[in-house]
Amino acid sequence: MLWQQLANGIAIGSVYALISLGLTMVYGILRILHVAHAGIYALGAYVGLFSFRLIGNFWLSLIVGMAGAAIAGYFVERLLYTPLLHLPRIAPLIVSIGLFTALEEAFRIVAGPHTLAYNARVGLGDLSIGSFHLTETQILILLVTLAILIFLWAFLTKTRTGLAMRACAQDPETTSSFGVNVSAIIAVNFLIGSAMAGAAGVLIGVYDNQVWPTMGSIPAYKALAIVVLGGLGNIPGTVLASIVVGLAETFFIGVLAIPFPRDAVAFVAMILVLMFKPYGLLGKA
Amino acid sequence: MLEVRGIEVSYGEFLALRGISFTVQEGELVTIIGANGAGKSTILRAVMGLVKCRKGKIFFNEEDITSSPTHHRARLGISLVPEGRKIFPDLTVAENLFMGAYIQEDRRAVQSRMEEAFSLFPVLKERQNQVGKTLSGGEQQMLAIARALMSRPRVILMDEVSLGLMPIYVEETFKVIENLHRQGVTILLVEQNARKALQAANRGYVLETGEIVLSDQAKKLALNPQVKKAYLGGT
Numbered sequence: 309m310l311w312q313q314l315a316n317g318i319a320i321g322s323v324y325a326l327i328s329l330g331l332t333m334v335y336g337i338l339r340i341l342h343v344a345h346a347g348i349y350a351l352g353a354y355v356g357l358f359s360f361r362l363i364g365n366f367w368l369s370l371i372v373g374m375a376g377a378a379i380a381g382y383f384v385e386r387l388l389y390t391p392l393l394h395l396p397r398i399a400p401l402i403v404s405i406g407l408f409t410a411l412e413e414a415f416r417i418v419a420g421p422h423t424l425a426y427n428a429r430v431g432l433g434d435l436s437i438g439s440f441h442l443t444e445t446q447i448l449i450l451l452v453t454l455a456i457l458i459f460l461w462a463f464l465t466k467t468r469t470g471l472a473m474r475a476c477a478q479d480p481e482t483t484s485s486f487g488v489n490v491s492a493i494i495a496v497n498f499l500i501g502s503a504m505a506g507a508a509g510v511l512i513g514v515y516d517n518q519v520w521p522t523m524g525s526i527p528a529y530k531a532l533a534i535v536v537l538g539g540l541g542n543i544p545g546t547v548l549a550s551i552v553v554g555l556a557e558t559f560f561i562g563v564l565a566i567p568f569p570r571d572a573v574a575f576v577a578m579i580l581v582l583m584f585k586p587y588g589l590l591g592k593a
Numbered sequence: 594m595l596e597v598r599g600i601e602v603s604y605g606e607f608l609a610l611r612g613i614s615f616t617v618q619e620g621e622l623v624t625i626i627g628a629n630g631a632g633k634s635t636i637l638r639a640v641m642g643l644v645k646c647r648k649g650k651i652f653f654n655e656e657d658i659t660s661s662p663t664h665h666r667a668r669l670g671i672s673l674v675p676e677g678r679k680i681f682p683d684l685t686v687a688e689n690l691f692m693g694a695y696i697q698e699d700r701r702a703v704q705s706r707m708e709e710a711f712s713l714f715p716v717l718k719e720r721q722n723q724v725g726k727t728l729s730g731g732e733q734q735m736l737a738i739a740r741a742l743m744s745r746p747r748v749i750l751m752d753e754v755s756l757g758l759m760p761i762y763v764e765e766t767f768k769v770i771e772n773l774h775r776q777g778v779t780i781l782l783v784e785q786n787a788r789k790a791l792q793a794a795n796r797g798y799v800l801e802t803g804e805i806v807l808s809d810q811a812k813k814l815a816l817n818p819q820v821k822k823a824y825l826g827g828t
C-alpha cells in the first residue's frame with residue numbers, strides 16, 4: 309500500500325517536473341513568469357493526439373507532440389517576449405496570461421469543447437509484484453521523465469551550449485562578452501522547456517486517456533507553486549519540489565483519506581516551506 | 594588596431610561620454626586615467642558593445658563595429674575584464690575559464706590554455722572545482738583576468754583590475770599585465786592606480802567628466818604637473 313502510493317506519487321510528480329522545469333528555466337534566463345507555458349503543455353497534448361490519430365504510433369506521436377510544443381514555445385519567445393523585454397516584467401506577464409486564455413479558446417474552436425480520448429497502445433505492459441502494481445502508463449511516465457531528466461542534466465553540465473545557458477541565467481551581459489549569442493541561447497532554452505511541457509501534455513493525455521481545452525488551467529497555477537517551492541530558477545529544486553508535491557498529494561488523499569482538495573496541496577506546501585525557507589527548498593538568496 | 598571616433602554615450606538624459614576619440618595601436622599598452630564617474634568604464638563598455646553609442650564610430654582593424662552585437666566583437670578578438678570582476682557565482686572556477694574560451698571550439702586548445710591559466714595563477718588550479726562565489730576577492734580578480742585571456746584576445750580591455758587587491762597582489766597583477774604586453778597582447782587599461790598605470794603604459798589619456806582633456810606618452814603624462822596634482826597625489 310505504502311509502496312503503491314509512493315509509485316503513484318512519483319509518477320504524478322514526474323509530470324509536474326516536466327511542466328515546471330520549462331517554467332523555471334524561462335524564469336531563470338528572462339525573469340518572466342511564463343504563464344502561457346501551461347497552454348504549450350495542452351498544445352503538446354493536442355498535437356500528440358492528432359498525430360497519433362494520423363500515424364497510429366504512440367512513440368512517434370510523443371515526438372511530434374514535443375516538436376509541436378517546442379516550435380510554439382519558440383514563436384512565443386520570438387514574437388511576444390523578446391520585443392517586450394525592455395519593458396517592466398509586468399508587461400510580458402500580462403501578455404502571457406492573455407495568450408494562455410487565447411490558446412484555450414483556440415483549442416475549443418479547433419478541436420471542440422469536449423474531452424477527446426488519447427487511447428494509445430504504448431506496448432510496455434503493466435507490472436505487478438505481489439500487491440504492488442504499476443500501470444503501463446505509469447511505467448511510461450517514469451521512463452520518459454527519467455530519459456528527459458538525464459538528457460537535460462547531460463546537456464546542462466556536459467555541453468558548451470548548456471554551460472553558456474547556465475552562465476546566461478547568472479549574468480547575460482558578461483556571457484555575451486565571451487562571444488555567446490545570448491538571443492540564440494534564449495531560443496534554445498524555450499525549445500527545450502517547451503518540448504518538455506509537450507511531453508508532459510502527451511503523457512497526461514495518455515495517463516488520463518483524455519485531452520481537453522482547459523487541461524492546462526490547473527497545471528498553470530500548480531506549476532507556479534512548484535517553481536516557487538523549488539526556488540525560482542533552480543532546476544534541481546524544481547525537480548525535488550515536483551516530486552514532493554506529487555507525493556504529498558497522493559499521501560494526503562490516498563493514505564490519510566483527508567477530505568482536502570487535491571489541487572490545494574501544492575499551495576499549502578508552498579506556504580509552509582516559504583515560512584521557513586523564503587527562497588524555496590533549494591533556493592539561495 | 595582599435596580606433597574610437599567621437600563617441601557619445603548617454604544613460605537616459607545624462608550624457609556620460611561627450612565625443613571621445615582615441616586609438617590603440619597593435620601591441621600597445623594604453624591607459625585611460627580619470628576620477629570616479631569620469632566615464633572610464635563607460636568607454637570600455639562602449640568598445641565591447643554593452644552600451645550603445647548615440648554618435649561616433651568604433652573601428653577594429655578597419656572594420657566598423659559601431660553597431661555589431663557584443664558576441665560578434667568577442668569573436669573578432671576583443672575581450673573585457675569587467676569592473677567588479679563579474680565572475681559567474683554558481684559556475685566552478687574551471688567552468689568560468691571554459692566560458693572565457695567559449696569561442697574556441699577545439700577542446701584540446703582549450704585544455705592547454707587552461708594549463709597556461711593555472712601556471713599564471715596557481716591558486717586557481719587548487720580552486721578549480723570550487724564555485725566562483727566562494728573565492729576571495731583577490732582570487733576572483735585573478736580568475737577574471739585568466740578568464741579574459743582564455744580566448745587569446747587580440748586586444749584586452751581591463752577595468753580596475755587591481756582594485757581591492759593587497760599591495761602584493763597589485764604588484765603581481767601589474768607584472769602579469771606587463772608580461773602580456775611584452776608577449777605582444779594589445780591592452781587598454783583603466784585604473785584608479787594612475788601611478789602604476791602610467792609606469793606600465795606606452796601612452797595615456799586623461800578623462801574628465803566624459804571628455805578627454807590630455808593625451809601623451811605615459812612617461813610625459815606622469816611628469817605633467819596637472820596630472821601629478823590631480824591623480825598622483827601631489828608633488
Ligand SMILES: Nc1ncnc2c1ncn2[C@@H]1O[C@H](COP(=O)(O)OP(=O)(O)OP(=O)(O)O)[C@@H](O)[C@H]1O
Nearest residue numbers: 604607609627628629630631632633634635636676
Ligand atoms: N547604468 C547607469 N545609469 C545611469 N548612469 C550611469 C550608469 N552607469 C554609469 N552612469 C554614470 O555615468 C558616469 C560615468 O560612469 P562610469 O562608470 O563610466 O565611471 P568611471 O570613470 O568608470 O568611474 P569609477 O572610477 O568610479 O569606476 C557616472 O556619472 C555614472 O554615475
Ligand SMILES: [Mg+2]
Nearest residue numbers: 633634635676
Ligand atoms: Mg569604472
